[in-house]
Amino acid sequence: xxxxxxxxxxxxxxxxxxxxxxxxxxxxxxxxxxxxxxxxxxxxxxxxxxxxxxxxxxxxxxxxxxxxxxxxxxxxxxxxxxxxxxxxxxxxxxxxxxxxxxxxxxxxxxxxxxxxxxxxxxxxxxxxxxxxxxxxxxxxxxxxxxxxxxxxxxxxxxxxxxxxxxxxxxxxxxxxxxxxxxxxxxxxxxxxxxxxxxxxxxxxxxxxxxxxxxxxxxxxxxxxxxxxxxxxxxxxxxxxxxxxxxxxxxxxxxxxxxxxxxxxxxxxxxxxxxxxxxxxxxxxxxxxxxxxxxxxxxxxxxxxxxxxxxxxxxxxxxxxxxxxxxxxxxxxxxxxxxxxxxxxxxxxxxxxxxxxxxxxxxxxxxxxxxxxxxxxxxxxxxxxxxxxxxxxxxxxxxxxxxxxxxxxxxxxxxxxxxxxxxxxxxxxxxxxx
Ligand SMILES: Cc1ncc(COP(=O)(O)O)c(C=O)c1O
Numbered sequence: 001x002x003x004x005x006x007x008x009x010x011x012x013x014x015x016x017x018x019x020x021x022x023x024x025x026x027x028x029x030x031x032x033x034x035x036x037x038x039x040x041x042x043x044x045x046x047x048x049x050x051x052x053x054x055x056x057x058x059x060x061x062x063x064x065x066x067x068x069x070x071x072x073x074x075x076x077x078x079x080x081x082x083x084x085x086x087x088x089x090x091x092x093x094x095x096x097x098x099x100x101x102x103x104x105x106x107x108x109x110x111x112x113x114x115x116x117x118x119x120x121x122x123x124x125x126x127x128x129x130x131x132x133x134x135x136x137x138x139x140x141x142x143x144x145x146x147x148x149x150x151x152x153x154x155x156x157x158x159x160x161x162x163x164x165x166x167x168x169x170x171x172x173x174x175x176x177x178x179x180x181x182x183x184x185x186x187x188x189x190x191x192x193x194x195x196x197x198x199x200x201x202x203x204x205x206x207x208x209x210x211x212x213x214x215x216x217x218x219x220x221x222x223x224x225x226x227x228x229x230x231x232x233x234x235x236x237x238x239x240x241x242x243x244x245x246x247x248x249x250x251x252x253x254x255x256x257x258x259x260x261x262x263x264x265x266x267x268x269x270x271x272x273x274x275x276x277x278x279x280x281x282x283x284x285x286x287x288x289x290x291x292x293x294x295x296x297x298x299x300x301x302x303x304x305x306x307x308x309x310x311x312x313x314x315x316x317x318x319x320x321x322x323x324x325x326x327x328x329x330x331x332x333x334x335x336x337x338x339x340x341x342x343x344x345x346x347x348x349x350x351x352x353x354x355x356x357x358x359x360x361x362x363x364x365x366x367x368x369x370x371x372x373x374x375x376x377x378x379x380x381x382x383x384x385x386x387x388x389x390x391x392x393x394x395x396x397x398x399x400x401x402x403x404x405x406x407x408x409x410x411x412x413x414x415x416x417x418x419x420x421x422x423x424x425x426x427x428x429x430x431x432x433x
Contacts, residue, residue, distance in 0.1 A: 005390050010269045010360045011315050013385055023270040023294040023381035025364070029063050029399055030388045031265040033410050035225075036067045039260075040413050042237040045244060046253040049093050051221050052078050054258025054366045055266075059386055061085055062396055064261065066403050067413050072221075072256035076103040079112055089113070093218065095179065095256055097122060097138045097154045104129045114216070116179050118156045120167050127171040134176035136218055137164060137202065141195045146183025146222060147307050155180065161202050169210045177216025177252075178202050184259060185307070186222035189231040189239045195219070196243035203247070217247065221256045225263025226363045233260070259366040266365030268381050269315065270294045272357050273336070285352055288331045292359065295335010295342040298380020299368040303344065306367035310344060314351070315358040326351030333359070337376040 009026055017024075039048055049070035052061060056078065061071070065087055073079045074096040082092060094107050094115035099122070107115060108130040115130075117123050118138040126133050140155030156164055168175045178199035182191040199217050206212035219240060223233060244253055274291040294300060302308040312333060317323050328349035335342035372380050386393040388402040403410045 006267050006362065007313070007315065007360070009385075009387065009390065010267065010358070014269065014315060014358055021271045021273065021293065022383055023268065023292070024383040024385060025369075025381050026267045026269070026385050026387060027057070027059065027365070028265050028267075028387045028389065029059060029393065029402070030409075032060055032063050032261050033067060033403060033408075033413075035261050035264075036064065036069065037409055037413050038233060039257075040416070042233050043240060043255075046219060046240070046255050048255050048257050048261075049091070049095075049218075050261055051095070051256045051258035052082060053370060054221075055262040055368070055370050056081055057262075057369070057384070058085065059384075059396065059399055060262055060265070061087075063399050063403060066400055067410060068416065070254060072258075073112075076100070076106040079103075079107060079110060083110055083112075093136065093179075093254065093256070095136075095138075095218070099125075101125065101129060104133075107133070114176060116218075117164075118154055119160070120164060123164060123167055123171065123173065127173050131173065134174055134216075135168060136177045136179045136216060137161060137175065138179045138181075139195065139198055139202065141180045141182045141220075142188075142191050143181075143183030143186070145186065145188035145191065147185030147187075149183045150181050151183070158198060158201065162205060165202070165206050165210060165212070169212075175206055175210075175212050175214055177214050177218060179216075179218030179220060179256075181220035181256070182222040184222055185224065185229075187230065189236045192219060192222075192236055193239040193243040196240065197246075200243075200246055203251075215250070216252050216254065217244065219253065219255045221258050221260070223255075223257045223260035225259040225261070225366055227264065262365035263363050264365060266368065267360055267362050268294065268299055268364040268368075269358055269360045270381070272353055272355055272359070275353070275355055277352070285329045287347075288329050288350075288352060290331060290333045290353065291336060292333055292344070293336050293378070294380035295337055295344060295378070297335060297337050297339070297342060297375035298372040298378060299364060300335060300344050301371045301373075302364070302367045305371055308367075310361045310364065312345065312348065312350070312359040312361055314353065315360055317357060323351060323353070323357075336378045339376075 049072045051072040070091040071082045072095045089111040097116045097118040113134045116136045116138045143149040143151045180195040270292040276289040278287040330347035331350040333344040
């Protein structure tokens with residue numbers, strides 16, 4: 001959807017809502033699906049497992065389920081969320097290297113076998129609770145060029161990996177594969193190839209030292225989700241594909257993209273409910289403080305937890321055609337709570353707006369609603385309106401119908417959606433949409 005298009009839809013929704021001033025989301029499900037089609041065009045040998053932590057919205061999960069994606073779950077609740085929507089256990093990877101005992105037991109109950117680990121204690125814990133688990137060894141990566149780094153928390157070094165192979169063998173555990181995460185918002189595509197090469201070394205050690213035939217390489221998440229933010233998926237694929245080609249036939253490749261699928265799909269609209277204008281002696285506004293109904297304790301937690309810098313756009317006001325042409329004043333936008341840290345942006349140049357005007361923020365689909373709180377009694381944006389391109393959707397059935405409609409850009413992907421995880425050589429590329 002173009003920004004003009006989205007602006008029109010946001011304005012239309014505001015008009016329909018009349019005196020309902022709650023902030024809301026417009027979610028374009030087609031964007032999510034187009035990302036899946038793009039993935040299938042560029043990395044057909046890698047089966048994406050959507051990291052639902054990024055945005056566990058059921059409609060997104062449903063759309064990706066219809067398209068045939070797998071899912072990365074990090075907890076009991078996330079496992080239940082996708083399985084209760086009909087996703088089968090073999091399409092899930094329990095990708096948390098430090099799991100509660102009770103969650104491992106729950107994974108066993110629901111037959112979710114694939115799970116990651118990165119240390120001896122975790123290995124022994126899983127061996128005790130769920131000896132049939134298919135263990136995936138998470139290794140450390142060079143995440144120095146990523147927005148959110150994980151290597152200080154997770155990942156075995158190559159030296160640790162050698163030792164863990166031995167312990168797994170002693171415990172009689174099945175070593176199923178190797179995983180990694182290059183960090184969320186990775187800017188260096190070569191980090192993927194380096195980690196894949198490390199995974200291949202571990203495959204070789206496992207076979208030479210213990211006769212293990214490992215089956216799975218999980219290249220994690222870290223793929224950018226917003227247009228114009230490098231590297232593109234094509235750039236990443238140019239590093240990943242040759243590195244994966246060095247594995248023996250029969251090895252399965254999966255990934256755990258989060259932001260890649262959801263970032264672009266959400267636009268959020270918030271309303272200015274209060275303002276404070278600071279004027280010079282001549283009465284001219286020199287600075288304005290605006291207060292809106294979602295902030296850093298709600299969706300804008302992405303500013304702290306995901307290092308984002310959301311920029312507002314102004315929803316045009318039909319009664320004020322002159323609005324956007326007004327002289328720009330440094331404007332600071334605060335969220336609704338009483339905390340001064342609840343600040344969305346500082347000194348952003350905007351024409352003078354009034355109480356009752358609306359702002360919208362594009363690309364709000366990742367690490368936003370997922371971690372929103374109700375601090376100070378403010379819920380933030382909880383209402384979602386679903387779109388398919390520029391068409392309004394009513395619910396789940398509409399999503400499925402839109403995906404399966406003749407001529408939908410999802411058509412080529414649906415043909416292969418029913419297939420289980422495919423060995424690299426059998427993967428089918430499709431045309432990008
Ligand atoms: C284990 C794991 N996999 C996948 C992801 C998704 O990462 P991204 O949204 O960067 O693709 C995360 C993010 O925290 C993660 O911790």
